[in-house]
Amino acid sequence: xxxxxxxxxxxxxxxxxxxxxxxxxxxxxxxxxxxxxxxxxxxxxxxxxxxxxxxxxxxxxxxxxxxxxxxxxxxxxxxxxxxxxxxxxxxxxxxxxxxxxxxxxxxxxxxxxxxxxxxxxxxxxxxxxxxxxxxxxxxxxxxxxxx
Amino acid sequence: xxxxxxxxxxxxxxxxxxxxxxxxxxxxxxxxxxxxxxxxxxxxxxxxxxxxxxxxxxxxxxxxxxxxxxxx
Numbered sequence: 541x542x543x544x545x546x547x548x549x550x551x552x553x554x555x556x557x558x559x560x561x562x563x564x565x566x567x568x569x570x571x572x573x574x575x576x577x578x579x580x581x582x583x584x585x586x587x588x589x590x591x592x593x594x595x596x597x598x599x600x601x602x603x604x605x606x607x608x609x610x611x612x613x614x615x616x617x618x619x620x621x622x623x624x625x626x627x628x629x630x631x632x633x634x635x636x637x638x639x640x641x642x643x644x645x646x647x648x649x650x651x652x653x654x655x656x657x658x659x660x661x662x663x664x665x666x667x668x669x670x671x672x673x674x675x676x677x678x679x680x681x682x683x684x685x686x687x
Numbered sequence: 688x689x690x691x692x693x694x695x696x697x698x699x700x701x702x703x704x705x706x707x708x709x710x711x712x713x714x715x716x717x718x719x720x721x722x723x724x725x726x727x728x729x730x731x732x733x734x735x736x737x738x739x740x741x742x743x744x745x746x747x748x749x750x751x752x753x754x755x756x757x758x759x
Contacts, residue, residue, distance in 0.1 A: 617708060627716040627725050687725050 541613070544620050548606045555599040555606075562592040562599075565652065584655045584662065591648070631687060635680035644672040689748040693721045695739050710734040 566589045609616050622628070632638070647669030655662025696706060703717045712731060719725035720735075727735065727747070736746045 621707065621711050622713055624711070625713045625716055626728050626731060627719060628713070687719055 541616060541620065544616065545610055548610055548616075552603050552606050555603050559596050559599050562595050565592050581659065584652065584659065587666065588652050591652070627687060631680060631683045634683050635676055637676065637680070640672060640676040644669040644676070647672065688723055688726050690720060690723070691746055691748070692717070692735065695741075695746065699739070706735070706738065709738055 566585075609619050648666050651662045651665030651667075651669060653662075654665060692706075696703070703714045703721075707714045707717045710731065711734065716725065716727075716731075720727050732743050732747055736743045739746060
């Protein structure tokens with residue numbers, strides 16, 4: 541349990557780092573597309589701002605959740621069991637996690653960056669990444685019911 | 688695969704959550720094992736059997752799942 545407690549503390553540091561990193565992307569829109577006022581660029585700017593805000597909010601929630609887990613022994617044990625459950629590991633493996641999630645995040649991030657140079661390619665990549673995440677979640681849900 | 692986990696739990700008045708916590712898994716996994724949807728791995732089967740103080744063969748009915756043809 542001490543090892544898992546240490547893991548959670550390390551995760552909190554990573555989440556804090558993620559929050560810091562998410563403060564910069566919205567500024568890219570201002571730097572690159574200062575004079576662009578079309579609807580598509582508005583969408584990209586809004587999507588970037590929304591995604592970064594969402595990631596910051598989720599990171600704060602996970603940090604607080606981890607702090608609560610570290611303090612409560614029984615909840616820590618339950619969380620450890622949930623994370624290392626063999627059935628869930630099998631379901632995640634069948635659904636292609638975590639590679640699918642990593643690729644989706646990379647697609648979306650790359651799409652947001654490329655959108656500053658080619659808006660249509662960027663939006664297509666963001667859409668592909670989003671669809672991939674949804675498809676992976678559906679497959680995971682189906683296997684959760686079967687197994 | 689059939690198991691006697693549900694009967695053993697009721698006999699010992701243990702909930703699925705208590706058993707799951709004791710053997711290091713989740714309640715959903717215990718449910719899936721009891722209903723036969725999921726076949727426990729050897730380490731988990733051993734932990735469950737050890738928890739009830741029985742052997743694996745006494746808790747898990749392997750007759751339907753395994754048919755061994757002797758190499759002789």
